Amino acid sequence: DPARPGVVLLPGAAGPLGETPGEDGEPEPGSIPVLLAATLATSLPGLLAEAVGDPAVVVAGVCGGSLIPAMAGLLEGRHATTHHLGLDLLDATGVHAVRARVVDDGDLVTGAGVTSGLDLALYLLEREAGPRVAHAVEELFAYERRGTVWRPAGPVPAGF
Known part of the structure; x- marks a missing residue:
C-alpha cells in the first residue's frame, strides 16, 4: 500500500547478467536487464510513483x-x-549514481550489490528503531555493517 507510511523495499533480481546479447542482438531472455525492464509493463511503476511522491514513505x-x-x-x-x-x-536515467554500499537521499535509501542489502536493512532499522536495536540485530546475526552511509550533505571534498 503506497499510501501507508513506512518502508517500501525493492529487492534485486536473480538471473544471468545478460552481458552477452543473443544472436539477434537482444539481451538473453530471463536475464536481469530483461526481468527489470518487464516490471515497467506492470502496475508497479504507478504504485512506486505514489510511494515516491509521499514523504511519509521511505522507498528502499x-x-x-x-x-x-x-x-x-x-x-x-x-x-x-x-x-x-x-x-x-542509473546515471543514464538522470539519477546521480554514487559508488557506495548504502546511499541515503532522505526518503530514498539504496544499497549496491546483494551483500550490501544487509547493510541497507540494518541502516533502515537504525533509522526506524534506533541504534541500540540495530546493534542488537547485528549481534544476533553475527554481522557488522561495512562502510559509511553516503548522504548528499557536508562540503564536497577537494578535487571532486
Missing part, C-alpha cells in the same frame, strides 16, 4: 531493485546506488 532498493524506479523516471535528480554493473544505467 537494493541491487537491481534500485534501478526499477529509476527506469520508470521517478528518481531524476536524486542520489542512489545499485550494483556496480548497473551504475551507468
Whole structure:
C-alpha cells in the first residue's frame, strides 16, 4: 500500500547478467536487464510513483531493485546506488549514481550489490528503531555493517 507510511523495499533480481546479447542482438531472455525492464509493463511503476511522491514513505532498493524506479523516471535528480554493473544505467536515467554500499537521499535509501542489502536493512532499522536495536540485530546475526552511509550533505571534498 503506497499510501501507508513506512518502508517500501525493492529487492534485486536473480538471473544471468545478460552481458552477452543473443544472436539477434537482444539481451538473453530471463536475464536481469530483461526481468527489470518487464516490471515497467506492470502496475508497479504507478504504485512506486505514489510511494515516491509521499514523504511519509521511505522507498528502499537494493541491487537491481534500485534501478526499477529509476527506469520508470521517478528518481531524476536524486542520489542512489545499485550494483556496480548497473551504475551507468542509473546515471543514464538522470539519477546521480554514487559508488557506495548504502546511499541515503532522505526518503530514498539504496544499497549496491546483494551483500550490501544487509547493510541497507540494518541502516533502515537504525533509522526506524534506533541504534541500540540495530546493534542488537547485528549481534544476533553475527554481522557488522561495512562502510559509511553516503548522504548528499557536508562540503564536497577537494578535487571532486
